[in-house]
Amino acid sequence: MTVRPMVNRDSQFFWDGTRAGELRIQRCNACGARRFPPGPACQSCDAYDRGYDVAAGTGTVFSYVVHRHPPVPGKELPIVIALIDLDEGVRMVGEVVDVSDEEIEIGMPLRVDFNRIDDELTLPVWRRAEEMP
Amino acid sequence: MSPLSRKAAIAGIGATEFSKASGRSELQLSVEAVRAALADCGLGVEDVDGLTTFTMDTSSEIALARELGIKELRFFSRINYGGGAACATVQQAAMAVTTGVADVVVCYRGFNERSESRFGQFSLAAATQVNTNGLDNAWTYPMGLGTPAATVAMQARRYMHEYGATSADFGAVAVADRRHAATNPHAFFYEKPITLEDHQASRMIVDPLHLLDCCQESDGAVALVVTSVERARDLRQRPAVVAAAAQGSGADQYVMTSYYRDDIGIPEMGVVGRELWRQSMLAPDHMPMAILYDHFTPYVLMQLEELGFCGRGEAKDFIADGAIELGGRLPLNTHGGQLGEAYIHGMNGIAEAVRQLRGTSVNQVPDVPHVLVTAGTGVPTSGLILSA
Ligand SMILES: [Zn+2]
Numbered sequence: 001m002t003v004r005p006m007v008n009r010d011s012q013f014f015w016d017g018t019r020a021g022e023l024r025i026q027r028c029n030a031c032g033a034r035r036f037p038p039g040p041a042c043q044s045c046d047a048y049d050r051g052y053d054v055a056a057g058t059g060t061v062f063s064y065v066v067h068r069h070p071p072v073p074g075k076e077l078p079i080v081i082a083l084i085d086l087d088e089g090v091r092m093v094g095e096v097v098d099v100s101d102e103e104i105e106i107g108m109p110l111r112v113d114f115n116r117i118d119d120e121l122t123l124p125v126w127r128r129a130e131e132m133p
Numbered sequence: 134m135s136p137l138s139r140k141a142a143i144a145g146i147g148a149t150e151f152s153k154a155s156g157r158s159e160l161q162l163s164v165e166a167v168r169a170a171l172a173d174c175g176l177g178v179e180d181v182d183g184l185t186t187f188t189m190d191t192s193s194e195i196a197l198a199r200e201l202g203i204k205e206l207r208f209f210s211r212i213n214y215g216g217g218a219a220c221a222t223v224q225q226a227a228m229a230v231t232t233g234v235a236d237v238v239v240c241y242r243g244f245n246e247r248s249e250s251r252f253g254q255f256s257l258a259a260a261t262q263v264n265t266n267g268l269d270n271a272w273t274y275p276m277g278l279g280t281p282a283a284t285v286a287m288q289a290r291r292y293m294h295e296y297g298a299t300s301a302d303f304g305a306v307a308v309a310d311r312r313h314a315a316t317n318p319h320a321f322f323y324e325k326p327i328t329l330e331d332h333q334a335s336r337m338i339v340d341p342l343h344l345l346d347c348c349q350e351s352d353g354a355v356a357l358v359v360t361s362v363e364r365a366r367d368l369r370q371r372p373a374v375v376a377a378a379a380q381g382s383g384a385d386q387y388v389m390t391s392y393y394r395d396d397i398g399i400p401e402m403g404v405v406g407r408e409l410w411r412q413s414m415l416a417p418d419h420m421p422m423a424i425l426y427d428h429f430t431p432y433v434l435m436q437l438e439e440l441g442f443c444g445r446g447e448a449k450d451f452i453a454d455g456a457i458e459l460g461g462r463l464p465l466n467t468h469g470g471q472l473g474e475a476y477i478h479g480m481n482g483i484a485e486a487v488r489q490l491r492g493t494s495v496n497q498v499p500d501v502p503h504v505l506v507t508a509g510t511g512v513p514t515s516g517l518i519l520s521a
Contacts, residue, residue: 003260003279005271036393037272063291063397065283066340072255072277081278083287083392091393093273093287101340106294123275 002074002117010040013052018122023112024052025088036090057112058129059086066101080104084126094126135377135412141227142365142372143519145174145358146484151321151475154248155352160192163243164200166354174358175369176237181358183208183238185225187218187478190242197241208235212380214388216426216509219479220517224378226359236360242480243354251350252476255279266388273390282347282429284389285511286339288397289431293341296446300341303430304332306465307345307472309458310427314469317495321349322473346430348471355480357487373487376415376503376520379408382513389511399432402439402507405516410441413518415503417442422489422498423463423505424482427470432510433457440505440516459496467496479508483517490521 007015017024026038030047041048064082072079080096082104096104097113109129116122147169149155149162157165163186171177178201184194185208194209208229212218219242226238246252260274261267270279278284292298311327314320327345335344365372381404385394391401410416417440425436434448442463443451457465468474468485475481486504488494501521508515 003255003257003275005275006261006263006267007271008268011268011271037269063287063294063392065278065286065290066337067277067280067283067286068340069336069338070254070280072279073257075277079277081276081283081287083291083397093276093278093390093392095277106290121275 002121002123004121010038014038015121017052017054018114018124021114023055023057023124025055025086025090027051027053034088034090036092053088055086055088055112059084059110061104061106061108061110062091063106064096064104066104082110082126084110094124096127097125098127134414137227137231137378138376138412139374139520140231140362141359142362142374143223143357143483143487144360144365144368144370144372145170145176146356146487147171147173148355148481148484149243149353151319151351151353151477151481153352155245159244159249160196160200162245162352162354163192163197163241163356166243166356167197167201167239167241170239170356170358173370176358178203180237181239182206183226183229183235184241185210185212185222185238186241187211187215187222188213189215189218190244192243208238214509214512214514216428216478217512217514219483219508219515220378220506221380221508221515223357223359223375223483223517224380224515227375227378230359230361236364238359239356240359240480241354241356242478245352246476247350247352253280253282253347253350269387269390280339281389282342283339285429285431286342287392288511289341291397292431292435296449298434298449300343301329301333302434302449302452303346304329305452306427306430306433306457307332310466310470310472312458313467313496314473317469317474320469320474321351322469342429348428348476351475351477353475353477355477355484357480357483371491371521373490373519374521375517377409377412377518379405379412380513380515381405381408386513388513391511399435399439399510401514402436402510405507405514406440409505409516409518415518419503420463420505421501422467423465424486424507425465426479426482426507426510427466427472428476428509430472433465436507436510459498464498467494467498482506486517486519490519
């Protein structure tokens, strides 16, 4: 069983995006500032008017962990989880699904992929950048 | 001089035993701890007119008042953010006492955190809470990052990369705590010291954290009686005067996952530190020892830096060669810390600071005029400077 995200009006666009195969990053319609995680008020200019960019889906590892214990719902352990600096200048947490605990390192380039859980939920996951077609 | 400084004191401390299965309800544990704390200083339940605890505590102030037989309360409050609340409960009490809102406020925390709701497990409750904390957790828990150890490991890995700290440096904290716990009969790990080799050989939980970097889930309760310094001086014990009491939240703050600011770290503890030094008009050099929150070892190093005991990235050198053990330059967590004594969400550390100021610790540091105590790390947090 996968842990499902709590979603509200401010974050719905992100999860609509993953379902559509897009990694969406909130962008302020007034000043253009990007942010992640999303929220209702621009941290740069205070505006509420906001849209999103579709990220290129590339980034590098800022930090990472290898989770071995205790159990994580819906996961077969160990799993590699990274904090990823996206090329658009925001940072997010994601599971790295095809890099072993021996190989993962800070600075490694990654590319996003999408793991469809069911009709409602698709999770972004990350793979080694050079192995993508 | 801060109007809060040196007006209130911790007059009494009390606790239950610390165990892995208390066999009583969480409410009963808190009742027992409060009675012990009142007995310690010679006050009765009829003297108590305020209660304060953690938002996370499952025993409400009114439930506790009913069991204790407290008829009326004039002050009650809760502090959010897990273990970050510990020292802030004393701040709440000190503010209430200093302003005359209440005369005697008891801070309490009691839980069956091993035998009932285990904090170290992946928390579905945290991921599904209907509030902004639950929304914040949407960016980590579904991705598989949802245990306290994992959230700390992410910070620890980056810290190692930035500053060259190693797992052995984290291990020095565990070795110091366990050395202190080994001579504390109330500690889980009484007579069970470890070596750095034991630490390095312990199994990986979430790389880079080994098992011995992580505290033990615990059952137990601690209570602290706060009243005015004047009144405390007439009671049974030597008062631990609240020289400073601070809370802190940093820029772009989250609960355990402040990952989106440029330099991740724990700047919220810097906020606490600056306020503690300002209120108390003291400095790190005045501290012969400290109680630094140690649910996981890496944050002890980061706290030393945020609090000004050493420069950024220098904690690994600061703690070397037994500096944080008894007899060292800055003994830490003389009760054994949460790694060695028990994990009572930081409240047991405050009790140890009080014992050090009274001169009654099992690991007494000579001549202790002041003790710095911190609360939970990785979360909005708090701190105290207590003085004799
Ligand atoms: Zn804007």
